[in-house]
Amino acid sequence: MTLLLLLLTAQDVDAVTGARIITGTGEEIENGTILIREGRIEAVGAGLEIPSNARVLDATGLVVVPGWIEPHATRGIDRANERVPSVPFVSVYDSINPVAPVFEDSRRQGTTTMFVSPGDGGMIAGKGVIVRPVGLTVEEMTVVRDALMKLSLQTGGGQSKMSHLAAMRKEFDDVKDYLEAEKAKKPLPSPAKRAELDAKKQPIADLMAGTLPGIVSCPEPSDVVRAHELATQYGIKATYVVGPEAWRALDYIKKHSLTVVLDATLVYWDTDPDTREQVRRVVPKAFHDAGVPFALQTGNGTGNSEMWFQVATCVKYGVPRDVAIRAATLHGARAIGQEARLGSIEKGKDANLQILTGDPLDVMTWVSKVVIEGRLVYDREQDAKLKRLLGESE
Amino acid sequence: MIALLLALQDVTYYRVDRLIPIAGEEIADAWIAVERGKIKAFGGADTFAPEEGAVVMRAAVCMPGIVDAGTPSNAVPNGNEESSEVTPAVRALRMFDPSAPDVQRLRKQGVTTYFIAPGSRNVVGGLGSAIKLDGRTAEAMALREDVTLAAAMGRDPSAGNWAPRGWGSPNMYARRPTTRMGVVYEFRRAFLLANEAREAPSKTDDPGTAVLIRALERKLPVRVVARRATDIETAIRLAREFSLSIQIEGAQEAGEFVETIKTQKIPVIFHPHVRIDRIGGPEGTEPRLDTFARLADGTVPVALVGQGVEEGEGPLSMAAFLARYGADRGALLKALTLWPAQILGVADRVGTIEAGRDADLLFLSGDPLQATTRIEMVMINGQAIEGKLTK
Numbered sequence: 001m002t003l004l005l006l007l008l009t010a011q012d013v014d015a016v017t018g019a020r021i022i023t024g025t026g027e028e029i030e031n032g033t034i035l036i037r038e039g040r041i042e043a044v045g046a047g048l049e050i051p052s053n054a055r056v057l058d059a060t061g062l063v064v065v066p067g068w069i070e071p072h073a074t075r076g077i078d079r080a081n082e083r084v085p086s087v088p089f090v091s092v093y094d095s096i097n098p099v100a101p102v103f104e105d106s107r108r109q110g111t112t113t114m115f116v117s118p119g120d121g122g123m124i125a126g127k128g129v130i131v132r133p134v135g136l137t138v139e140e141m142t143v144v145r146d147a148l149m150k151l152s153l154q155t156g157g158g159q160s161k162m163s164h165l166a167a168m169r170k171e172f173d174d175v176k177d178y179l180e181a182e183k184a185k186k187p188l189p190s191p192a193k194r195a196e197l198d199a200k201k202q203p204i205a206d207l208m209a210g211t212l213p214g215i216v217s218c219p220e221p222s223d224v225v226r227a228h229e230l231a232t233q234y235g236i237k238a239t240y241v242v243g244p245e246a247w248r249a250l251d252y253i254k255k256h257s258l259t260v261v262l263d264a265t266l267v268y269w270d271t272d273p274d275t276r277e278q279v280r281r282v283v284p285k286a287f288h289d290a291g292v293p294f295a296l297q298t299g300n301g302t303g304n305s306e307m308w309f310q311v312a313t314c315v316k317y318g319v320p321r322d323v324a325i326r327a328a329t330l331h332g333a334r335a336i337g338q339e340a341r342l343g344s345i346e347k348g349k350d351a352n353l354q355i356l357t358g359d360p361l362d363v364m365t366w367v368s369k370v371v372i373e374g375r376l377v378y379d380r381e382q383d384a385k386l387k388r389l390l391g392e393s394e
Numbered sequence: 395m396i397a398l399l400l401a402l403q404d405v406t407y408y409r410v411d412r413l414i415p416i417a418g419e420e421i422a423d424a425w426i427a428v429e430r431g432k433i434k435a436f437g438g439a440d441t442f443a444p445e446e447g448a449v450v451m452r453a454a455v456c457m458p459g460i461v462d463a464g465t466p467s468n469a470v471p472n473g474n475e476e477s478s479e480v481t482p483a484v485r486a487l488r489m490f491d492p493s494a495p496d497v498q499r500l501r502k503q504g505v506t507t508y509f510i511a512p513g514s515r516n517v518v519g520g521l522g523s524a525i526k527l528d529g530r531t532a533e534a535m536a537l538r539e540d541v542t543l544a545a546a547m548g549r550d551p552s553a554g555n556w557a558p559r560g561w562g563s564p565n566m567y568a569r570r571p572t573t574r575m576g577v578v579y580e581f582r583r584a585f586l587l588a589n590e591a592r593e594a595p596s597k598t599d600d601p602g603t604a605v606l607i608r609a610l611e612r613k614l615p616v617r618v619v620a621r622r623a624t625d626i627e628t629a630i631r632l633a634r635e636f637s638l639s640i641q642i643e644g645a646q647e648a649g650e651f652v653e654t655i656k657t658q659k660i661p662v663i664f665h666p667h668v669r670i671d672r673i674g675g676p677e678g679t680e681p682r683l684d685t686f687a688r689l690a691d692g693t694v695p696v697a698l699v700g701q702g703v704e705e706g707e708g709p710l711s712m713a714a715f716l717a718r719y720g721a722d723r724g725a726l727l728k729a730l731t732l733w734p735a736q737i738l739g740v741a742d743r744v745g746t747i748e749a750g751r752d753a754d755l756l757f758l759s760g761d762p763l764q765a766t767t768r769i770e771m772v773m774i775n776g777q778a779i780e781g782k783l784t785k
Contacts, residue, residue, distance in 0.1 A: 105671040267705035269499055278498035302668055303706020303715075303765075312765035313705060363714045363765050389670060390719055391684035 011039050011374035015050045016353065018060030022360070024329045024344035026322045034064065036351040039373035044345055057355070057376070062368060065325065065360050066344050067112025067352040068307040069332030071261050072215065072241050072297045076100040080119025082126070086171050088203040090126035091146050092116050096138045103133040103141075107378040108386065109306050110354030110367040113143065115336045118150040120217040123168055125150040127203065128215070130336055132352075134377040147336060148239070149207050152217040153227055165226060172234045175204040207236050213337055214238045215261075221249035228256055239335045241297075244268050247286035254292050261335050262287070262327075264299025266313050282317040284327070295331035296324075312361045325360065405429045406776075407450045408757070408783070409442070414457035415747035416731050426456055428753040431776035435749055451783040453770055457727070457762055459506025459754035460709050461745050463524075463663050463734035464643070464699025474515035479551065479570045480584045482543060482609075483601035484520035486510045490532045496703050501527045502780050503700065503708035504769050506754040507537060507735070507744050512544045514619040517551045517571065517580040519544035521605065522617065524738040526754070528774040538740050542617035542641060543609050547625035549677050551577050578628060585610065585636045615639040617663070621677045623647040630654060641737060646679035649688060656693040661737045663697045664689065664729070668715040683719040690725040690733075697734035698726065710762055710769075717763045726763060757783055 014036055021032035023044060033048040034041060050056065074080050077095040096116055106114060117128035127146040135141035155164045178201060206212035214236045216227045224240055231238040241261045246253070253260060262283055270279045287294045296310045303309050307328050314324035333343030342350055351374040358365035370378035380386065387393040406428050413424035413436060426436040427444075444450055473489050475481045490510045500508060511522025521540045529535035555570040571577045588606035591599050608614040618629040621644035630651070633640040642648065643663040648655060655662060667681050690696040698716070700709040713726040735745025743752050753776040760767040772780035 101671060108670070265704075269495070269703070271495055276493065276495070278495055278502065280502065301704065301706065302701055303711055305669055305671060309706060309765055316766045316768055361764075361766050363718045363763065366718075386670065389681060389683045391682065391688070 011036065011351075012055055012376055013057045013351070013371050013374050014054035016057045016059050016064060016355070016371070017050065018058055019062050019064040019355065021064045021345060022066075022325065023346065024066040024325060025346065026326075032064075034345060034351070034353065036371075036374040039351055039375070041345060041347055041349050041351050043347055057369065057371070059355050063356040063359060063365075064345065065110070065354050065356060066329040066342075067354050067370065067372065068110050068328050069295075069336075069338075069343055070106065070111050070114040070297060070307070071239070071295050071332040071335040073102070073106075073114045073116050074119045075102040076114075076116055077118075081121035082118075085123035085125075085167065087122065087126050088124045088149065088171075088207075089199040090118070091129065092118060092126065093129050093138055093142070093145055096129065096131065096141065098136055098138060098141055103131075104385075106133040107370050108367060108380075108383065109308065110356070110370060111307060112352035112354070112370060112372050113333070113336075113338070113342055115147065115215070117148075117215065120152045120154040120219070121156055122150070122152055123164060124171055124204070125152055127212075130338065132372050132377075134372060144338070146212070148213045148215045149203060150217075151214050151227070151238075153223040154217055154219050161223075161226075165230070168230065169233075171204060172208065172230075175201045176208065176234070179205060179208075208234050210235055210237045215241060215335070217241045218246070219243040221245050221247075224249045224258070225252055228252070228258060244281070244283055247281065247283050250286060250290045250292060254290055259295075259335055260287070260292065261295045261297055261332070264297050264301070264304050264310070266296075266304070266310060267317070284314040284319050284324070285317045288314075288319045288323060293331055294327055295335045296327045297332075308360055308365070312363075315361055321361065405434060405445070405448060407442075407444045407448055408453060408456060408755075409450055410453050410456045410757070412455045412761075413747065414455065414727060414762070416458055416728060417746035417748050424456075426747065426755070428755070428773070428776045431753055433747055433749055433751050433753050433755075436747055449785070451785055453757035453783050454760055455758040455762065455767075456747070457756050457758070458731045458745055458747055458751075459756055459772065459774065460504045460730045461507040461697075461734040461738065461740070462500065462505045462700055462709055463509045463697040463737050464665060474513040475520060476515060479516050479580050480518040481512070481516055481520050481602065482518050482584070482605035484512060485523065485540070486512045486520060486544075487523040487525070487532050487536060487539060490525070490535075492530055492532060492535060497527055498780075499703035500700070500708075501772055501774075502769070503703065504710055504756045504758075504772060505700065505708070506756075506772065506774050507738070507740065509541070509734075509738060511542070511617070514544070514546035514550035516544075517546060517577050518584055518606075519546065524740050526744075526752075526774055528777065528779055537743065538738060540614065541738050542615045543605060544619075545581065545616050545629075546619040547577055547581075547628050548574060548620060548622055550619060551580075574625070574628070578632070581632060582635070585638075589636075609638055610636060612637065612639045615641055617641040617643055619643045621646045621665075621679050623650045626651050630658070630660070633660075645689070646677075646685065647682075649680075649682050649685040652688050655689065656691075659694050661695045661697070661733075662689055663699055663734070663737060665699050665701065666712045666716055668701075668712060668719075683716075684721075686716050686729070687719070687721040687725075690721065690729055692725070692728075695733035695736045696725075696729050697737050698729035699734075710767075711765070714763045714765050723763060730762075757781075 016034040021029040035043040118125035130144040130147045131141040218224045239259045244263045244265045311324045330343035333339045353371040355369040413421040423439040425442045427434040475484045512519030523539040524537040525535040552571045555572045591603045620626045620629040641661040645662045701707045732745040735741040755773040757771040
């Protein structure tokens with residue numbers, strides 16, 4: 001707790017000045033100023049008055065964008081999943097490795113928030129943690145502990161979806177039956193008494209009460225339907241992490257206004273079975289054309305491991321620029337339940353900013369500085385690893 | 395009159411915001427004329443004078459089609475004839491399947507000339523050929539056959555093999571080199587025997603020997619896959635021993651041999667590492683991101699190769715990342731076109747926009763080295779193969 005307070009009071013940037021500000025709401029401000037107080041954005045605009053004792057980050061000639069948000073990061077932990085499929089009581093809080101390279105790399109790329117999640121290889125896979133990718137301890141990094149429960153419809157080990165889903169339903173039914181039995185016996189337990197529910201039942205009870213949101217991996221298009229039906233049946237407030245073919249379920253997704261995170265593979269090849277013609281499927285464009293909002297994530301391939309590239313790919317294939325930027329910021333925040341606090345440069349939100357040498361979609365642009373909650377956490381001038389890689393340190 | 399009309403039909407004009415000829419300066423507000431599969435002429439707007447009634451199409455940017463001189467393992471099938479570790483006479487073109495999905499995928503990435511070669515599993519793998527990615531048969535698509543002899547140093551020909559044990563007869567995994575020194579032994583043995591055969595030719599010499607002799611006579615370059623610094627050093631040393639003309643493929647750690655490569659004029663087929671966050675390549679080569687920039691100052695041709703057919707893996711994406719890491723724009727564009735054409739010996743046909751060259755062209759929505767640029771149309775031999783433009 002003490003360490004956390006130190007972080008909060010370690011704000012060292014009070015104002016960012018002179019920049020082109022892409023607020024992430026569709027508005028861009030030329031020669032703008034951002035005022036920061038207690039780690040939050042106090043004001044955004046052009047021609048703002050700056051307090052005389054303000055520590056100013058001069059961003060003249062630079063571009064400020066909300067820090068990217070990674071809504072589904074399964075790295076930075078020792079192993080993606082437990083071998084046991086249903087482990088609602090585990091949390092990545094216990095397995096995050098603060099010195100894993102992914103956190104430093106995320107800062108370098110302008111990411112300021114990550115939802116670190118158990119992998120897709122479980123069923124009820126445990127709780128994920130929203131972190132800022134900076135800090136020497138998990139506590140320092142943690143923004144929201146046990147923020148969402150990871151669920152997955154990915155089958156493995158020779159299992160079919162029939163038994164996978166039956167097993168999931170059984171987990172929920174067991175707890176539902178238990179709660180109903182308890183309710184029948186006596187009045188519903190008060191919050192204080194909820195601690196009496198065992199560790200395995202409590203998270204599932206919270207899922208079904210809607211107090212713990214879920215984030216569900218749906219590798220196939222039909223998984224989206226199944227997952228939504230499951231969520232509806234058990235009262236789960238869910239975000240859907242979909243596979244590349246999810247565009248085939250767009251009608252359903254749109255009808256039910258599902259909150260969606262796209263797979264890291266945004267573009268893939270399909271073979272027409274009749275003509276053998278290679279067809280390029282562009283997932284974000286399909287979603288945009290259908291009027292369905294989406295969030296982006298990065299992956300483990302060449303190119304798609306960097307969020308700016310994911311945004312550029314969307315724009316390449318016709319997604320409007322501000323929609324693509326929102327997909328990497330505000331929609332990611334929404335996917336993890338943090339849109340009130342994160343994802344755009346607006347008064348009241350956390351001062352999480354990336355300061356760029358140019359337009360975010362230009363390949364020649366680099367992240368110059370990153371600010372998280374008003375604290376400078378990355379400076380390209382001090383990035384020894386990058387300098388070495390680029391041969392700049394000779 | 396009819397002949398004149400027919401002649402008019404043969405010429406198509408393209409008006410572009412920017413023309414990148416490679417062989418000269420980029421031209422803003424330009425035009426290019428294509429006639430019967432060849433580039434007829436091009437120039438700035440002030441010289442634009444199309445015949446009356448001529449077809450004029452529009453595009454943002456035009457550049458030569460990409461010449462991809464690489465052999466990435468997950469693209470068009472790269473075979474390894476594993477019946478022996480030294481197979482100089484096999485021709486990869488014979489097993490090329492024009493209907494393979496990757497042919498279209500490469501084309502849609504803007505690749506118009508490609509290189510089909512054996513893989514790097516053999517110490518000496520066989521003969522590679524340059525092809526155009528338009529046609530129904532390997533024969534129709536071949537641009538130049540027997541361009542180079544494939545060879546490999548390092549892990550590819552040795553890892554995964556093990557020494558024969560016990561009484562069983564050696565099988566194809568249990569007799570091949572298991573170490574780098576074994577690889578060098580096989581290479582030297584093959585060329586030493588070929589040298590002997592050269593001095594005392596015999597009717598029973600196998601076709602492979604004839605190929606090796608051509609390499610010894612410097613009539614056939616040897617293209618050596620070498621990624622790590624030690625392997626690059628070994629390749630250069632072996633080339634000196636046998637007076638071979640070599641090209642180095644892979645070259646991820648060539649940063650240590652930049653001077654030698656330039657002095658000895660060794661062409662490089664560069665497989666770039668572009669991820670900042672991890673060690674790259676099949677041999678975990680050192681992830682320096684500035685190696686291309688240091689190699690590609692124009693002294694030797696350096697071909698930049700795509701790393702796959704998925705989004706973000708193609709040659710243009712590789713060039714965009716390397717531009718980000720500080721490589722010169724002109725060098726990158728040459729590394730996609732002219733230099734690989736020179737390395738493949740087909741620069742008289744493709745790789746630049748010049749009158750008389752094949753009309754293998756890309757029409758793009760913007761700057762080729764930006765991640766937001768789309769390929770609008772791919773033309774091979776004057777035919778629009780992928781996509782289309784509007785008038």
